[in-house]
Amino acid sequence: xxxxxxxxxxxxxxxxxxxxxxxxxxxxxxxxxxxxxxxxxxxxxxxxxxxxxxxxxxxxxxxxxxxxxxxxxxxxxxxxxxxxxxxxxxxxxxxxxxxxxxxxxxxxxxxxxxxxxxxxxxxxxxxxxxxxxxxxxxxxxxxxxxxxxxxxxxxxxxxxxxxxxxxxxxxxxxxxxxxxxxxxxxxxxxxxxxxxxxxxxxxxxxxxxxxxxxxxxxxxxxxxxxxxxxxxxxxxxxxxxxxxxxxxxxxxxxxxxxxxxxxxxxxxxxxxxxxxxxxxxxxxxxxxxxxxxxxxxxxxxxxxxxxxxxxxxxxxxxxxxxxxxxxxxxxxxxxxxxxxxxxxxxxxxxxxxxxxxxxxxxxxxxxxxxxxxxxxxxxxxxxxxxxxxxxxxxxxxxxxxxxxxxxxxxxxxxxxxxxxxxxxxxxxxxxxxxxxxxxxxxxxxxxxxxxxxxxxxxxxxxxxxxxxxxxxxxxxxxxxxxxxxxxxxxxxxxxxxxxxxxxxxxxxxxxxxxxxxxxxxxxxxxxxxxxxxxxxxxxxxxxxxxxxxxxxxxxxxxxxxxxxxxxxxxxxxxxxxxxxxxxxxxxxxxxxxxxxxxxxxxxxxxxxxxxxxxxxxxxxxxxxxxxxxxxxxxxxxxxxxxxxxxxxxxxxxxxxxxxxxxxxxxxxxxxxxxxxxxxxxxxxxxxxxxxxxxxxxxxxxxxxxxxxxxxxxxxxxxxxxxxxxxxxxxxxxxxxxxxxxxxxxxxxxxxxxxxxxxxxxxxxxxxxxxxxxxxxxxxxxxxxxxxxxxxxxxxxxxxxxxxxxxxxxxxxxxxxxxxxxxxxxxxxxxxxxxxxxxxxxxxxxxxxxxxxxxxxxxxxxxxxxxxxxxxxxxxxxxxxxxxxxxxxxxxx
Numbered sequence: 001x002x003x004x005x006x007x008x009x010x011x012x013x014x015x016x017x018x019x020x021x022x023x024x025x026x027x028x029x030x031x032x033x034x035x036x037x038x039x040x041x042x043x044x045x046x047x048x049x050x051x052x053x054x055x056x057x058x059x060x061x062x063x064x065x066x067x068x069x070x071x072x073x074x075x076x077x078x079x080x081x082x083x084x085x086x087x088x089x090x091x092x093x094x095x096x097x098x099x100x101x102x103x104x105x106x107x108x109x110x111x112x113x114x115x116x117x118x119x120x121x122x123x124x125x126x127x128x129x130x131x132x133x134x135x136x137x138x139x140x141x142x143x144x145x146x147x148x149x150x151x152x153x154x155x156x157x158x159x160x161x162x163x164x165x166x167x168x169x170x171x172x173x174x175x176x177x178x179x180x181x182x183x184x185x186x187x188x189x190x191x192x193x194x195x196x197x198x199x200x201x202x203x204x205x206x207x208x209x210x211x212x213x214x215x216x217x218x219x220x221x222x223x224x225x226x227x228x229x230x231x232x233x234x235x236x237x238x239x240x241x242x243x244x245x246x247x248x249x250x251x252x253x254x255x256x257x258x259x260x261x262x263x264x265x266x267x268x269x270x271x272x273x274x275x276x277x278x279x280x281x282x283x284x285x286x287x288x289x290x291x292x293x294x295x296x297x298x299x300x301x302x303x304x305x306x307x308x309x310x311x312x313x314x315x316x317x318x319x320x321x322x323x324x325x326x327x328x329x330x331x332x333x334x335x336x337x338x339x340x341x342x343x344x345x346x347x348x349x350x351x352x353x354x355x356x357x358x359x360x361x362x363x364x365x366x367x368x369x370x371x372x373x374x375x376x377x378x379x380x381x382x383x384x385x386x387x388x389x390x391x392x393x394x395x396x397x398x399x400x401x402x403x404x405x406x407x408x409x410x411x412x413x414x415x416x417x418x419x420x421x422x423x424x425x426x427x428x429x430x431x432x433x434x435x436x437x438x439x440x441x442x443x444x445x446x447x448x449x450x451x452x453x454x455x456x457x458x459x460x461x462x463x464x465x466x467x468x469x470x471x472x473x474x475x476x477x478x479x480x481x482x483x484x485x486x487x488x489x490x491x492x493x494x495x496x497x498x499x500x501x502x503x504x505x506x507x508x509x510x511x512x513x514x515x516x517x518x519x520x521x522x523x524x525x526x527x528x529x530x531x532x533x534x535x536x537x538x539x540x541x542x543x544x545x546x547x548x549x550x551x552x553x554x555x556x557x558x559x560x561x562x563x564x565x566x567x568x569x570x571x572x573x574x575x576x577x578x579x580x581x582x583x584x585x586x587x588x589x590x591x592x593x594x595x596x597x598x599x600x601x602x603x604x605x606x607x608x609x610x611x612x613x614x615x616x617x618x619x620x621x622x623x624x625x626x627x628x629x630x631x632x633x634x635x636x637x638x639x640x641x642x643x644x645x646x647x648x649x650x651x652x653x654x655x656x657x658x659x660x661x662x663x664x665x666x667x668x669x670x671x672x673x674x675x676x677x678x679x680x681x682x683x684x685x686x687x688x689x690x691x692x693x694x695x696x697x698x699x700x701x702x703x704x705x706x707x708x709x710x711x712x713x714x715x716x717x718x719x720x721x722x723x724x725x726x727x728x729x730x731x732x733x734x735x736x737x738x739x740x741x742x743x744x745x746x747x748x749x750x751x752x753x754x755x756x757x758x759x760x761x762x763x764x765x766x767x768x769x770x771x772x773x774x775x776x777x778x779x780x781x782x783x784x785x786x787x788x789x790x791x792x793x794x795x796x797x798x799x800x801x802x803x804x805x806x807x808x809x810x811x812x813x814x815x816x817x818x819x820x821x822x823x824x825x826x827x828x829x830x831x832x833x834x835x836x837x838x839x840x841x842x843x844x845x846x847x848x849x850x851x852x853x854x855x856x857x858x859x860x861x862x863x864x865x866x867x868x869x870x871x872x873x874x875x876x877x878x879x880x881x882x883x884x885x886x887x888x889x890x891x892x
Contacts, residue, residue: 001112001238003249004340007062007231010087013107014060019089022061024342027083027293028302030652036302037066037290041088042226044652048092049167049207049224052456052532057094062087062231062341064289068305071312075279078236078243079199082309083286085231093222100204100225101133104174108202112238118177120191120198121145124153124170130206134172146190155205155226165211167220174202176237201237202229245278249337253281256333261320268320276316283309284330284356291352292345294589296693297359299400303693310359315405318367325360328353351585354605355695370402375412382416392424400432454483455496460535464501464512465632465673468556472497474548478536486547494536495523495546501556502537504530507648508591509568509672514557520544521552561673563595563704566681569630569662569674570620570703571598573684575646576666577619578602578699581612588648589696593672597687597702604697608689616699620684627679628663635659637669645669683707758789762796769804770873773880775826778806779872781865785810787817787856794821794854805831807840807872809865816865818848818857827853831879839875844868 011021025044027037035043041063047053063086073080091100108114121140123130125147134140150158159168175191175198183189183197191198207224209217232244239247245254257277261268268277290306297307313327335349345352381394395409410420458476476496477484487493495516502525505511511528516537521544525537537554546552571591578586582604590601608616637657641647645659645667653669660670662678675681682704692698702710718729727735761782769776778797785793790808797806802825810817820837827833833855837848841857844864848857859865 001235003231003235003247006112006235006238007085007087007341009111010107010229011060011062013111014058014089014103017058017089017103019058019060020056022059024062024064024085025652027064027066027290028295036305037068038063039065039067040226041065041086041228042090045090045092047532048090049226050456051093051222054092057092058090059092060087060089064293064342066286066290068309074282075275075277078196078245079230079233081232081244081282081286083282083289087229087231087234088227089225090227091225093224096208096223096225097130097206098133098137100206100227101130101138101172104202104204104227105138108174112234114176114237118179119144120175120177122148122153122173122175122191124172125149127153127170127172127206130170130172146192148192152192155203155207159211160217161215163211163215165213167207167224168209168211168217169205169207169223171203171205173200173204175199176201178242182242199233199237201234203227245281250278250281250285252333252337253285253330254278256330257281260326260329261322264322266320266322272316272319276319280313280316280327281330283313284327285334287327287356288331288334288345288352289342291355291695292342292348296355296696298693307359310356311363311405314360314363315407324364325357327360328357331356348585348587348603351587351603351605351695358605358694366402366404367408370398370404371408371412374398374402374404374409375415378409378412378416378418382418386418388419388421389424391418391420393428395420395425396428396432454478454481455531455534458496459533460496461499462501462503462535463499464503464556467501468558468561470499470501470554471551472499472554474546474550474552476534477546477548484548486545487541488545489541489543491541492539493541493546494538496534496536497552497554500528500535500537500554502528502535502554503556503561503673504528504535506530507670507672508571509593510564510595512556512564513560515555516546516552517555518544518546518550518552521546521550525554525557560595563706564593565673565675566703567595567598568593568670568672569660569678570624570681570684570701571600572660572666572668572670572674573620573623573662573678573681574598574600574616574699574701575602575668576623576662577616578604580619581616582608588646591648596706597700599698599700601692601696601698603695605695607691608697613686613689617684617686623662623665624678624681624684627677628665629677630674631661631663632674633659633661640669643667683711685710758785758792759796762793762800765793765806765808766797766800766804772873772877774803775880776801776804777873777876778804778808779869779876780807781809781811781869783810784812785817786813787819790817790819790856791821791854794819797821798823798853805836805876807836807869807876809869811862811865816844816859816862818844818846818859818865818868820855822853824853836875836879840868840872843871 015021022044025038029035029038029043038044041061042049044063045059064083065086066083068082070080071082074082089103108119109116121134121144123134123145131145134145135142150160153171153173154160155168155171156164178197178199183195184193189195189197205226207226208220210220211217232247232249235247235249236242236244241247244250254277257280287306287309290302295302295306297303297310299307310327317326331353332349335346339346377394377398381390391413395406395413398404398409399406406425413420455476463470474495475498477487478494479487479491502512502514503509505528512525513527514525516523516525516539523539523541523546525539527538529536571593575588585603587603588600589603592599634656637653637655640657640659647653647669657669658671659667660674661667684701684703685707686699686701688700690698718732722729722732725732725735765778765780766776769778790810793808794806797804798821803823805822805826808819818837818840820833820840822831822833832852834850834852837855837857841848841859844859844867846857846859848855850856
């Protein structure tokens with residue numbers, strides 16, 4: 001049975017049991033601070049588990065998941081993965097153990113037709129209820145049921161003793177027995193044994209307790225079911241494969257790895273194919289899906305994890321002798337293999353491959369460019385310390401700052417008899433993870449508490465599409481994270497109204513501002529946000545006292561709203577223009593709309609040319625000037641997508657959606673506020689275009705008044721420049737071109753003068769040279785010479801004598817410069833200008849490099865440079881005395 005069929009049968013089965021079939025959530029959790037990636041099927045249903053959303057009580061899904069805590073086993077273990085799909089069925093206060101167990105058994109034995117005698121069960125050792133259902137209702141022989149403890153059969157593991165606090169409960173697992181021909185072959189082997197004979201295929205979690213801080217387990221008033229069956233594992237069982245990597249989910253990827261290596265005349269050994277090739281297939285599958293869901297390789301948070309997976313894959317490939325981008329070639333294979341459940345991956349495969357290829361190119365450049373610098377760093381370390389912890393810290397710094405992999409650092413360290421312990425390196429990594437967690441505010445509890453726990457059940461009606469003012473009743477006041485009955489002048493609080501015209505920040509659009517008032521009360525609304533079903537107005541009370549239950553007038557700042565609406569509609573037209581100009585591969589990656597400007601992030605690999613930007617601008621403005629009507633309508637999400645409406649791939653939509661359309665141009669799912677016709681926008685002007693991540697571009701733009709103001713400012717600037725150049729705006733370009741030609745001619749004359757000056761300066765310097773060991777040593781500070789002139793002086797000096805070392809500094813420019821030159825005859829005998837300049841810049845501050853006979857550097861300030869020059873003679877003498885011997889018949 002193919003994996004697609006397994007997935008389809010699972011969802012169809014639970015649909016027949018009156019479950020809502022939920023689409024897989026993004027790998028990037030929405031509104032969930034407790035996890036970095038979606039790691040389980042239940043993540044998207046936390047609101048249902050907590051009773052905040054009650055529109056359905058049963059659900060089933062095939063959820064994309066990512067876990068990276070056990071990377072070392074990926075490729076080596078037959079079942080460990082970073083990316084996987086979790087088939088799950090869920091009950092939110094509806095059915096419980098009897099139905100969950102019965103349906104699980106029905107699915108595996110009747111739908112999948114697995115032989116009953118090959119299935120074993122585990123239960124929590126204190127869960128007599130589950131044990132009785134398996135033995136009395138399902139009729140499982142007692143000898144095929146094992147009772148396990150807190151670690152193996154409680155969720156979360158060891159929660160009764162170790163926490164975390166929150167919902168928890170016992171679980172029961174279904175195992176597939178590969179028979180006594182596998183594993184330890186002991187007659188008493190059972191699922192408690194980790195020999196490999198048994199594969200866990202389904203975990204049924206019975207969430208029936210709420211763990212308290214004192215460790216007590218209080219029964220939940222509403223008991224839940226949360227089950228998880230790994231698609232990769234059940235597919236391996238259905239295809240009679242001992243390893244997940246031998247199923248149709250992975251075989252095409254691994255075959256592609258072999259074929260691409262074969263084209264490069266590389267034939268890896270079986271050990272590499274049996275481990276590293278599998279790890280690459282897993283990692284790039286994870287990377288492909290993560291990039292699809294908007295995660296871009298970077299040095300922070302989720303991007304850091306993705307970058308790590310890519311670089312691990314490259315290091316595995318490097319073991320075969322392959323040394324150029326490769327992984328991006330696997331993206332199409334993965335996308336094509338998963339096109340049935342996830343067509344969006346195939347639609348975006350070119351963009352994903354482009355992002356991955358750029359990341360690979362960058363890392364290969366790091367390996368080639370940074371490895372020599374890492375070598376210098378370890379060489380310097382060994383002169384000070386041979387401590388393994390210090391070496392591990394340096395290895396981590398090289399990895400964290402420059403991307404030099406641990407394997408490369410280990411290889412370099414061995415040259416200097418340094419040992420880098422994995423444990424010491426992991427300690428440094430743990431510190432980094434802690435910094436990352438604190439930076440992303442990952443919560444310690446499973447269900448993180450937010451303002452939402454205060455306002456559970458409170459709902460606001462938004463009426464702001466049709467009205468900008470309304471009388472309404474105050475239904476809640478929040479002050480200092482607590483519900484209060486009243487608030488007074490000068491206090492800053494959150495007010496919740498029964499109905500409100502204020503738009504709450506969402507979909508990239510900033511929240512409304514305005515005024516909430518009554519006869520003896522007024523408050524300035526400084527922001528509006530939505531928490532669950534409630535709209536919160538953050539206010540500063542200007543006059544009087546506000547009380548719960550009172551009636552107030554809510555008035556939106558019209559100017560603020562109208563400018564924001566213009567910019568929001570402009571982002572929709574901008575996306576239309578981008579897709580028309582650059583192609584359908586362009587997808588929204590983010591946006592931010594304020595009254596002052598708009599920002600739009602989109603998928604594209606290359607910088608936009610000025611000509612392309614102008615073309616996009618023109619398309620948007622033509623749409624504005626044609627004054628097309630803007631329509632909104634409510635429809636089902638399936639109907640909207642069938643009609644071609646665009647959806648922001650990171651956004652989570654319900655079954656019913658709002659579609660905003662600009663006639664014959666744009667059609668998007670959007671809950672934001674918009675103009676009635678495009679002509680209301682007035683004017684559109686792009687102010688910047690830049691890269692914010694691999695494969696992600698950003699356009700910033702202004703509209704209406706701000707665009708007009710910018711045009712006026714530019715006209716004013718042009719007039720002022722024209723006045724300075726004593727010409728008219730019409731003739732400004734030709735005047736500037738003439739001046740540029742004049743400057744170019746003068747620069748050529750100046751260059752000739754500098755060349756003559758440099759030659760004369762060289763003659764003067766040679767006359768004042770110091771003789772050290774029959775070598776002319778010249779150390780001098782010069783004024784206002786650029787680096788090109790300094791090089792010419794060095795070349796002139798070297799041409800006039802066979803044995804010369806010159807250390808020349810230039811001050812008076814924006815940045816002090818330093819150059820070290822020496823005769824080629826001295827370089828051949830062992831002297832190195834790079835080594836000398838590094839020792840000098842260590843005193844002056846700065847950095848440099850070059851070749852053995854000529855090195856250059858910039859320094860931080862003139863004071864440090866002069867200090868270094870004062871010590872340059874001793875530095876040169878030191879190197880001359882380190883085994884360097886000049887032939888006695890040679891003279892300077």
